Amino acid sequence: MSHQSTLGFSTSGRGTVDITDAIARIVAQSGVQCGLAHVFVQHTSCSLTITENADAEVRRDLETVMKRLAPDGDPAYRHDTEGPDDMAAHVRSVLTESSLTVPIGAGRLMLGTWQGIYLWEHRTSAHRRSVVVTILGS
Template sequence: MNHYQQTLRIQTTGKSLTRITRQIETTVSDAGIEMGLCTLFLRHTSASLVIQENADPDVLVDLENFFAKLVPESGYYIHSAEGPDDMPAHIRTALTHTSEQIPIARGRLVLGTWQGIYIWEHRQRRHHRELVVHISGN
């Protein structure tokens, strides 16, 4: 079994979903693995990874609106050292994922027709996020 690992530095634009499917597809291609598994790990506690609809942007808007109501920034949080959006960002990350696994077949990610990979920035300001991409297989 072969292994390939790369850390991608992704610039987010503030509270939003940033599509990263193409960057991951390029990394998988660079790895030269024909069949295996791609593991993604986001090294942060105030942003998350989601695999979601990539055709209708209304889905992403609805997700953001739902989470804004589910975890409001105007809550009574004790932790506020990094600003009022920090603790809600931690809660949103806890409710989603910081890692994902996607099979690889014939050298490509095995995503569904309408699936895209996103970093979901939960903070108001833009950030540089580090994403570790680990690919294993043959």
């Protein structure tokens, strides 16, 4: 059995959006009891991550690390078509993930107690992002 949905999410600029509940709803709607949920973001300047959902400081600290690894406006960047955060956003996306796969058991995402699925916006301005969720299983 398979099921596929595309979700739209609005971001308010750089940072994370918790999309766990939206993905869980698609799993429930699919009727799959045992299988996989594959989540894919259709953009090159944002990403997906599974990280702690209990303390927002974790996500703030991850952003701090990314600022060090891929600073905005680095003079070494040649690609800056959309501004000083353009290439930094692409680097951040490459360093993280454009897709995730989460097991499904008993009709639910098998995330750990403190895990959440996040869309991570790497641009400084707000964007509308598309996420494709594909459910496979029985």
